[in-house]
Amino acid sequence: xxxxxxxxxxxxxxxxxxxxxxxxxxxxxxxxxxxxxxxxxxxxxxxxxxxxxxxxxxxxxxxxxxxxxxxxxxxxxxxxxxxxxxxxxxxxxxxxxxxxxxxxxxxxxxxxxxxxxxxxxxxxxxxxxxxxxxxxxxxxxxxxxxxxxxxxxxxxxxxxxxxxxxxxxxxxxxxxxxxxxxxxxxxxxxxxxxxxxxxxxxxxxxxxxxxxxxxxxxxxxxxxxxxxxxxxxxxxxxxxxxxxxxxxxxxxxxxxxxxxxxxxxxxxxxxxxxxxxxxxxxxxxxxxxxxxxxxxxxxxxxxxxxxxxxxxxxxxxxxxxxxxxxxxxxxxxxxxxxxxxxx
Amino acid sequence: xxxxxxxxxxxxxxxxxxxxxxxxxxxxxxxxxxxxxxxxxxxxxxxxxxxxxxxxxxxxxxxxxxxxxxxxxxxxxxxxxxxxxxxxxxxxxxxxxxxxxxxxxxxxxxxxxxxxxxxxxxxxxxxxxxxxxxxxxxxxxxxxxxxxxxxxxxxxxxxxxxxxxxxxxxxxxxxxxxxxxxxxxxxxxxxxxxxxxxxxxxxxxxxxxxxxxxxxxxxxxxxxxxxxxxxxxxxxxxxxxxxxxxxxxxxxxxxxxxxxxxxxxxxxxxxxxxxxxxxxxxxxxxxxxxxxxxxxxxxxxxxxxxxxxxxxxxxxxxxxxxxxxxxxxxxxxxxxxxxxxxxxxxxxxxxxxxxxxxxxxxxxxxxxxxxxxxxxxxxxxxxxxxxxxxxxxxxxxxxxxxxxxxxxxxxxxxxxxxxxxxxxxxxxxxxxxxxxxxxxxxxxxxxxxxxxxxxxxxxxxx
Ligand SMILES: Cc1ncc(C[n+]2csc(CCOP(=O)(O)OP(=O)(O)O)c2C)c(N)n1
Ligand SMILES: [Mg+2]
Numbered sequence: 001x002x003x004x005x006x007x008x009x010x011x012x013x014x015x016x017x018x019x020x021x022x023x024x025x026x027x028x029x030x031x032x033x034x035x036x037x038x039x040x041x042x043x044x045x046x047x048x049x050x051x052x053x054x055x056x057x058x059x060x061x062x063x064x065x066x067x068x069x070x071x072x073x074x075x076x077x078x079x080x081x082x083x084x085x086x087x088x089x090x091x092x093x094x095x096x097x098x099x100x101x102x103x104x105x106x107x108x109x110x111x112x113x114x115x116x117x118x119x120x121x122x123x124x125x126x127x128x129x130x131x132x133x134x135x136x137x138x139x140x141x142x143x144x145x146x147x148x149x150x151x152x153x154x155x156x157x158x159x160x161x162x163x164x165x166x167x168x169x170x171x172x173x174x175x176x177x178x179x180x181x182x183x184x185x186x187x188x189x190x191x192x193x194x195x196x197x198x199x200x201x202x203x204x205x206x207x208x209x210x211x212x213x214x215x216x217x218x219x220x221x222x223x224x225x226x227x228x229x230x231x232x233x234x235x236x237x238x239x240x241x242x243x244x245x246x247x248x249x250x251x252x253x254x255x256x257x258x259x260x261x262x263x264x265x266x267x268x269x270x271x272x273x274x275x276x277x278x279x280x281x282x283x284x285x286x287x288x289x290x291x292x293x294x295x296x297x298x299x300x301x302x303x304x305x306x307x308x309x310x311x312x313x314x315x316x317x318x319x320x321x322x323x324x325x326x327x328x329x330x331x332x333x334x335x336x337x338x339x340x341x342x343x
Numbered sequence: 344x345x346x347x348x349x350x351x352x353x354x355x356x357x358x359x360x361x362x363x364x365x366x367x368x369x370x371x372x373x374x375x376x377x378x379x380x381x382x383x384x385x386x387x388x389x390x391x392x393x394x395x396x397x398x399x400x401x402x403x404x405x406x407x408x409x410x411x412x413x414x415x416x417x418x419x420x421x422x423x424x425x426x427x428x429x430x431x432x433x434x435x436x437x438x439x440x441x442x443x444x445x446x447x448x449x450x451x452x453x454x455x456x457x458x459x460x461x462x463x464x465x466x467x468x469x470x471x472x473x474x475x476x477x478x479x480x481x482x483x484x485x486x487x488x489x490x491x492x493x494x495x496x497x498x499x500x501x502x503x504x505x506x507x508x509x510x511x512x513x514x515x516x517x518x519x520x521x522x523x524x525x526x527x528x529x530x531x532x533x534x535x536x537x538x539x540x541x542x543x544x545x546x547x548x549x550x551x552x553x554x555x556x557x558x559x560x561x562x563x564x565x566x567x568x569x570x571x572x573x574x575x576x577x578x579x580x581x582x583x584x585x586x587x588x589x590x591x592x593x594x595x596x597x598x599x600x601x602x603x604x605x606x607x608x609x610x611x612x613x614x615x616x617x618x619x620x621x622x623x624x625x626x627x628x629x630x631x632x633x634x635x636x637x638x639x640x641x642x643x644x645x646x647x648x649x650x651x652x653x654x655x656x657x658x659x660x661x662x663x664x665x666x667x668x669x670x671x672x673x674x675x676x677x678x679x680x681x682x683x684x685x686x687x688x689x690x691x692x693x694x695x696x697x698x699x700x701x702x703x704x705x706x707x708x709x710x711x712x713x714x715x716x717x718x719x720x721x722x723x724x725x726x727x728x729x730x731x732x733x734x735x736x737x738x739x740x741x742x743x744x745x746x747x748x749x750x751x752x753x754x755x756x757x758x759x760x761x762x763x764x765x766x767x768x769x770x771x772x773x774x775x776x777x778x779x780x781x782x783x784x785x786x787x788x789x790x791x792x793x794x795x796x797x798x799x800x801x802x803x804x805x
Binding site: 044050057112113115124132135136148149180183261 | 349351352353355375376378386387389394502504530533535538541542543544545546547549550551552554572576581583585586588591642644645672
């Protein structure tokens, strides 16, 4: 296999919002809005069910980060793969997994994607090419590169998105993976979801150089930093990254700057940041509100239209929650299944 | 419609908490995300946010209240324009929503709690021959047998590939992959950088993605850097995904003590990996077993730990000259029949077991010697059957004594053949020390033939 020796220039992206909007159709804007809102409402409902004791254990909500997965999924093609950490509900909904199956997994029921045996942090869908759902910080990154290795080996033209956090970005196995991904020119897009905190640790307290998109420089992997609160920016960057991988140029890094509104998990008292900091993000940078505004001011849609969307999503989420409550607990026999695949 | 705000569970273990402080009062309008109250759990004080929008109609639990049960109503939220008198107080105190929460909430539709016992240990064993009588045999080293197993399987299935340090151009640090690069090319025989954690994760991903990787660890000592990927990713994913995706992958390489390489390069991992559901663990002694079991491992849809031994690589044994020769997992091999004692071993432990049996035979003690070959699944049936005949058992392995494979075998025998035992089972193991470098100390640290002989004398009282 040829080894790559060139070091690519790092190209931080910055284009103006209005320039981009002109080539986005109303339909597409509406879809992006809908997909983000679905995640938001799903996560709010999950928080509620957690509070009611229906969901247990660790439950990491994605509220605030919706534009990241929705933008990148808009850049993906059917058959492309994705893998992420435990903060995975958004990724699953964005790649087309059924909210009912996801919610029922959160409640640990038979109707969940893993029959209730994986829970919030460990869910998978072979059909939707979603490879988890991983609870060990950073572990999903080499696995993602391995999925890309399989695609390269099988010559099927697919690209894999391997998502990880700003905290995970300090894990050693990620740099082992960067090296091999670049060496073997694997079709993988490394997506660093920089939400500025790893549990209670602000990025500046854990990270020697904050520019995470440059972390591939030593391996010759191009990277760019993206405004992760702007779904159109994310999509555009995703398209560049995917094109890179699809044209056999190897891995690509996107550092997507984002923000989580809720605690790290449901049991996080969040004393490491101020209420004002969160409030400011919500008010000024909310990814869903931004698209809503474009939709309305650009006359792409009407208020009534958006209300109808809201209503439809609410119904979907309520149906998912009902399903997740009504689906029975897994049969006790399930304890002993799926340990080994039949030889 | 008025809704009750319930005391939230704010951590995985919370059952009740203190309502420390209300941050809203009756009549306040709240939006989703507004903080309603501060709640103290045993671990922290947490802010509790509104999920729905509305007006606080009534506060039901005053601040400072301790021991407020999760899911009990703490306030009533009204829709805009609604007043408390619009709602029927009788129905709020026992509102359907609260009942729902009771029934479908903290107590989900539960299955009858009953004990489900694990599948029972295999009661019988199948000691049928591994190849038909009259099969032509050839002499081969374990090294050659392993290489042939890989090349035959790579010819058979184009998704099988080998990766690891020095496996390609160097032909293997211990020359096990000799000739594979020439035959299969660099796409299928890949040299990796010295990054066990990373390349193991990549191989697991490749297995999820449809390939059948064989990962060679230069030695299993270095696989400790990758053990998270082996256990957390490879072994558990089938279960965590409800059967949707697993990792058909083989992790192989030399395991255990070589000679004079000291503590960090001389560890036996048989007991470690055999602890893990989701893994299969193979540790062959003879060349035919190495070949037949490696071929089975490569075809198996599960992660297989295949523990080889550097000292055995150069030993020659008879190997059946058969096309498509495989040996099933979970089937022990009887090396010697006997009536006085059962010696159970695997891997290099077999050499001590067999030598001991030979010496003991000269003294008229007939030992039955069983080679487990696969440690997980384990042919416990073969052990039980034999112990029922001999009434005594000695186990032999190179690993450390505490939580050893022998310990597990002892417990299986106690459960299934207690009444047949005429003496306690003895586990011969490596000594409970890191491997020393000095030649004399190293000999002392390893399990020896003499120790096996003495153990047999002890259990046979002879
Ligand atoms: C190897 C490992 N160490 C520690 C943890 C505990 N842990 C879970 S999430 C987390 C913080 C990770 O933060 P980041 O990567 O920024 O992702 P985010 O939660 O912000 O999405 C930690 C320390 C873990 N799950 N795995
Ligand atoms: Mg983070």
